Amino acid sequence: MTRNTLKLALATTALVATGAYAQDATLTIESWRNDDLRLWQDQIIPAFEAEHPGIKVEFTPSAPAEYNAVLNSKLDAGSAGDLITCRPFDASLALYDAGHLTDLSDLDAMSNFSDVAKSAWQTDDGSATFCVPMASVIHGFIYNRDAFAELGIDVPETEEEFFAALETIKEDGTYIPMAMGTNDQWEAATMGYNNIGPNYWKGEEGRQALIAGEQKLTDEAWTAPYATLARWGAYLGDGYEAQTYPDSQNIFTLGRAAIYPAGSWEVSGFNNLADFEMGAFKPPVQAAGDTCYISDHTDIGIGMNAATDNPEAARTFLAWVASPEFAEIFANALPGFFPLSSAPVEIEDPLAAEFVSWRSECESTIRSTYQILSRGTPNLENETWGASVAAIKGAETPEELGAKLQEGLASWYEPHQ
Missing domain, CATH: 3.40.190.10 (Periplasmic binding protein-like II)
Known part of the structure; x- marks a missing residue:
């Protein structure tokens, strides 16, 4: 092994060990939350990209009333994004049953959620969890x-x-x-x-x-x-x-x-x-x-398009979404969406805090x-x-x-x- 080859091998090993993503990838997120575009662009995505410089993220929402139809058309055409924002229960279960969403049960960060939080994005028997829980409303x-x-x-x-x-x-x-x-x-x-x-x-x-x-x-x-x-x-x-x-x-x-x-x-x-x-x-x-x-209501989760060309980068992003860091950012970047993670989060917005107090x-x-x-x-x-x-x-x-x-x-x- 030459010195340069050894250096490259050690660098690659270090990246793997630290969880960094060594190869450039761009992830596209499908969502119905078009009101949140600026918040994703200004707060959520920069926080992720700062920790994962090899991965770029684009948030590309559709109008809420059109989301299901638009998403299904894209999935059928093979043009849907890498990450799919998941509605709760049957709408997303249908996507999983059709082979459009990946089973994420082996994602270590899923342990940050209770069975109740995960139930909105599981098969009826609980054997597969196909979206990371994000928030309730x-x-x-x-x-x-x-x-x-x-x-x-x-x-x-x-x-x-x-x-x-x-x-x-x-x-x-x-x-x-x-x-x-x-x-x-x-x-x-x-x-x-x-x-x-x-x-x-x-x-x-x-x-x-x-x-x-x-x-x-x-x-x-x-x-x-x-x-x-x-x-x-x-x-x-x-x-x-x-x-x-x-x-x-x-x-x-x-x-x-x-x-x-x-x-x-x-x-x-x-x-x-x-x-x-x-x-x-x-x-x-x-x-x-x-x-x-x-x-x-368990309102929103996020899963991985089974047809993504960037599965490693997508799993890296999903693991970050399941982290306490994301819960803190999301809850206060989008007040009114309340984290489902077991990590405690202080809600800063007074109107949102009024809702969650109930x-x-x-x-x-x-x-x-x-x-x-x-x-x-x-x-x-x-x-x-x-x-x-x-x-x-x-x-x-x-x-x-x-x-x-x-x-x-x-x-x-x-x-x-």
Whole structure:
């Protein structure tokens, strides 16, 4: 062995030993979080690249509503990125079953996550974990503190107080009581039905009973939220039927509405847009003293495209995403996305901290339709979008909606047959 060859061998050994990546590679990330582009470019990616100079990372998001279709087209065409941002449960499980995502069970850093955190990105039997958990989001309501102070409104804790507050805002006329439209449909289910619903079906108790076939969508626990949504229509402002998701965001951040049915994912964007002080309150319980339930939804993970040309670099990035360092950066670069890593993280943003504080006050669950129940046709998640819109518009009764959804689920899901 020549001296130069020995030097090269020693250098290569050192790189391997330190976990550095010796060969230049560029990784592309597919995501639906287009609001986060600048944060990835300015904070997250530079932190990774500083430690791994041989790997460049590009974050290339699609619009949220188009992500699934765009991603599937790219995967089928062989043009998808190296890293795939993963929606929870069945959508990503389908990608794994189709051979598009790699089993990451042997990634050492997976030990940083609990079984519950990993369950959103595992096979039903838990034998394969195919995405690194990144964060959950919490549902509730964001409100304009200035508007509440002007109108003398206290933060509502019960549904009676909630609707009294809406009525006060409506009677005053300065603000639209609540900013949400039904044009895009998914908001009505995500920030409506699955926001308030856990207080009716008692979170995991009801969700698991529905999966087991022990409860039905015609039960009062599952139809009553539609009756409550039917009362929302009077407070959403003129033309809410044609109002898009971005419209609603603008209406609230411009100070034209007092309340915004929300997920904590809005925090970072709203902080940059609103020039008033914001607060958050959890979904109101039906009566004072009731146990509260929140949707603390395993929202986002990241996996490796099985067809990537850069598997080593991709695994290096995924191991970093699973580290406490990433959890700290991500939680505070994207306030409102709460880490799933077992490492403790201090949340600096006050609005995000308000959301996450509910974990110690309420029972946590996830969105009712995401695990198992949307695998067939008709798809229960998509059907819940339409049902939630119909409830708000008063187009169908809660009982009619429950019967239609139950019929659809029973048509393909054996525990309900």
